[in-house]
Amino acid sequence: MTDTQSKPGAGAPDMLPAFGRVASLSDLVGADGAALEAALRRFLQQQRWFAAKSERLDAVSFAPLGVVDGAGDALAGEAVVRTTDGEQRYFLPLALCPRGRGVGANLLAELEGERALVDATRDPDFCRAVVALIAAGGRTETGGGALRATASAARAEQLREAVAVDPSDIAPLSGEQSNTSIGIGRVAILKFYRLLRDGEQPELEVTSFLTENTGFTAAPALLGSLELSRADGSRAAVAALFERIGNAGDAWASVTGSLAAHLRAGEGGAAAEFAFDPGRTIGRRTGEMHAALASETGDAAFDPEPLDRVSLARIVDEAKHEAAGAIALLRGVEGGADVAADIAALGAREGEIARWFESFKQLEPAGRRTRIHGDYHLGQLLVRGDDIVILDFEGEPGRPLPERRAKTSPLRDVAGMLRSYDYAAFAALDALRTEDPALAERARDAAERWRDETSASFLSAWESASGVDLADEGNARLLDLFLLQKAFYELRYEAAMRPAWLSIPLRGIVSLLQKRQVL
Numbered sequence: 001m002t003d004t005q006s007k008p009g010a011g012a013p014d015m016l017p018a019f020g021r022v023a024s025l026s027d028l029v030g031a032d033g034a035a036l037e038a039a040l041r042r043f044l045q046q047q048r049w050f051a052a053k054s055e056r057l058d059a060v061s062f063a064p065l066g067v068v069d070g071a072g073d074a075l076a077g078e079a080v081v082r083t084t085d086g087e088q089r090y091f092l093p094l095a096l097c098p099r100g101r102g103v104g105a106n107l108l109a110e111l112e113g114e115r116a117l118v119d120a121t122r123d124p125d126f127c128r129a130v131v132a133l134i135a136a137g138g139r140t141e142t143g144g145g146a147l148r149a150t151a152s153a154a155r156a157e158q159l160r161e162a163v164a165v166d167p168s169d170i171a172p173l174s175g176e177q178s179n180t181s182i183g184i185g186r187v188a189i190l191k192f193y194r195l196l197r198d199g200e201q202p203e204l205e206v207t208s209f210l211t212e213n214t215g216f217t218a219a220p221a222l223l224g225s226l227e228l229s230r231a232d233g234s235r236a237a238v239a240a241l242f243e244r245i246g247n248a249g250d251a252w253a254s255v256t257g258s259l260a261a262h263l264r265a266g267e268g269g270a271a272a273e274f275a276f277d278p279g280r281t282i283g284r285r286t287g288e289m290h291a292a293l294a295s296e297t298g299d300a301a302f303d304p305e306p307l308d309r310v311s312l313a314r315i316v317d318e319a320k321h322e323a324a325g326a327i328a329l330l331r332g333v334e335g336g337a338d339v340a341a342d343i344a345a346l347g348a349r350e351g352e353i354a355r356w357f358e359s360f361k362q363l364e365p366a367g368r369r370t371r372i373h374g375d376y377h378l379g380q381l382l383v384r385g386d387d388i389v390i391l392d393f394e395g396e397p398g399r400p401l402p403e404r405r406a407k408t409s410p411l412r413d414v415a416g417m418l419r420s421y422d423y424a425a426f427a428a429l430d431a432l433r434t435e436d437p438a439l440a441e442r443a444r445d446a447a448e449r450w451r452d453e454t455s456a457s458f459l460s461a462w463e464s465a466s467g468v469d470l471a472d473e474g475n476a477r478l479l480d481l482f483l484l485q486k487a488f489y490e491l492r493y494e495a496a497m498r499p500a501w502l503s504i505p506l507r508g509i510v511s512l513l514q515k516r517q518v519l
Helices: 025-031 033-045 124-136 153-163 202-213 251-265 280-293 309-330 337-348 350-362 401-405 411-432 437-466 473-497 503-515
Strands: 057-066 074-083 086-091 094-098 107-111 115-119 139-142 145-151 170-172 179-184 188-193 222-230 235-243 381-384 387-390
Touching: 025 074, 025 094, 033 057, 033 074, 033 107, 057 139, 074 124, 086 235, 124 145, 124 153, 124 170, 124 179, 124 188, 124 222, 124 235, 145 153, 153 188, 153 202, 153 222, 153 235, 202 222, 202 235, 202 280, 202 401, 251 381, 251 411, 251 437, 280 387, 280 411, 280 437, 309 337, 309 350, 309 473, 337 350, 337 503, 350 473, 411 437, 411 473, 411 503, 473 503
Parallel strands: none
Antiparallel strands: 057 074, 074 086, 074 094, 094 115, 107 115, 139 145, 145 222, 170 179, 179 188, 188 235, 222 235, 381 387
8 A cells, every 4th residue: 555656557458358339337247248258357367366367267257236326337246256166256346437547457348439348446436436435334235235334433534535535536556466455545545355255354353453442553544444245144345445644665665775775885885774774663663563462452353362282283283384385395396506405405304394393382382372464574564754654454365364363473473574674685685686796795795784683673672562572482482483484485485486586485494494403
């Protein structure tokens, strides 16, 4: 949710589905089944948020959910995708508009009469109507349930301001991935959840808890939400409206850019200049977040619980599974000289690694389990002056909702940020692109020194703000466990998606195992 507007997408391919004459959107949905399915298939395959790109699509259809008052010729609905693995449903409202407004990322098809069929999440009139529905706490009946809106009573003034934003000041934001975010002027951000999952959406739960029950201010307040309630009693989050916070972009870009400039300056150059202190500031805000999420309010979904032996064993087994899957995947990877020795070492000592993980079950459990961020790294932070704001409390998008809602140790988030510092150091080095071996070696030393010093500063500030004692042996070892689990998770991702960066998590894994005398 940054304040940088997205650029228009590239033009649509020539082979657009052919529709006959369409009098209205309801006619199109009801009569042109084959053409609509072709348009949906083509459109979905182009979206970053579509999760079934690698699967065979047996059938794709559109299920209308109803008209949102004030949205013009638009219809809320779901794209229902059936694959060999089951069914997926995506929130995909459709709208008819002049061809000039249907371009690139939102275009499904061009129709006769100079009109276009588009994804209505990018249509300003539809977005404004959804904002109005949320602000009113309204309800829209669907064929098998209802779209129900909830508004924050404490944010009534911000909601009125959001409703008053002119459509000309409503536009998509850049950087979308698993969802679609729309800027509502300078007042709010409307976030559409694309892949609809039945159950409680963690982001709505957590941001509502922080907004209504704590004094934590380093996260955008939740202004309201929209949920689909089905006739069978199931429900799924469709959209959320957050306050919009002015910022200078995300912390990943800010930190890596500043660090890269420092490395280019080399020895004798200016010291690295960051917009904020990436260690102390993030550590303090992260600790404050965890302290807020550990507040006892009588809400069973949030009240802290002891980290007992049963939950510790579950954490260990999950980490062992992650490591075993990563090592198995590495057996099919042909790494270069820079990673071959480390890959061989992990494969040869797989048994010792599994036994090291198992040893964690003998720890005396310490600390508490709470709700956490769940997908914590520099890309989830916005830079606001010399401070930061924390975003996207959804958890890891690939995990089921119950897993994302589960309480666990806040040290999991801490490990995520420490691994992100390691990635930032590598990304800054990668941007240096020098062929001078001496300069490359000095830059690597400087980057690793920055990573270590920043990590230490982060941990010190986090410990002070969270109240968690990292000198406690149980906490210190648990942090080791989460660091290794995260690095093995990264290893699987890089091996499959970005082999050039395989050395980053691999180096982190080997270094930690060597320190603990496992390798």
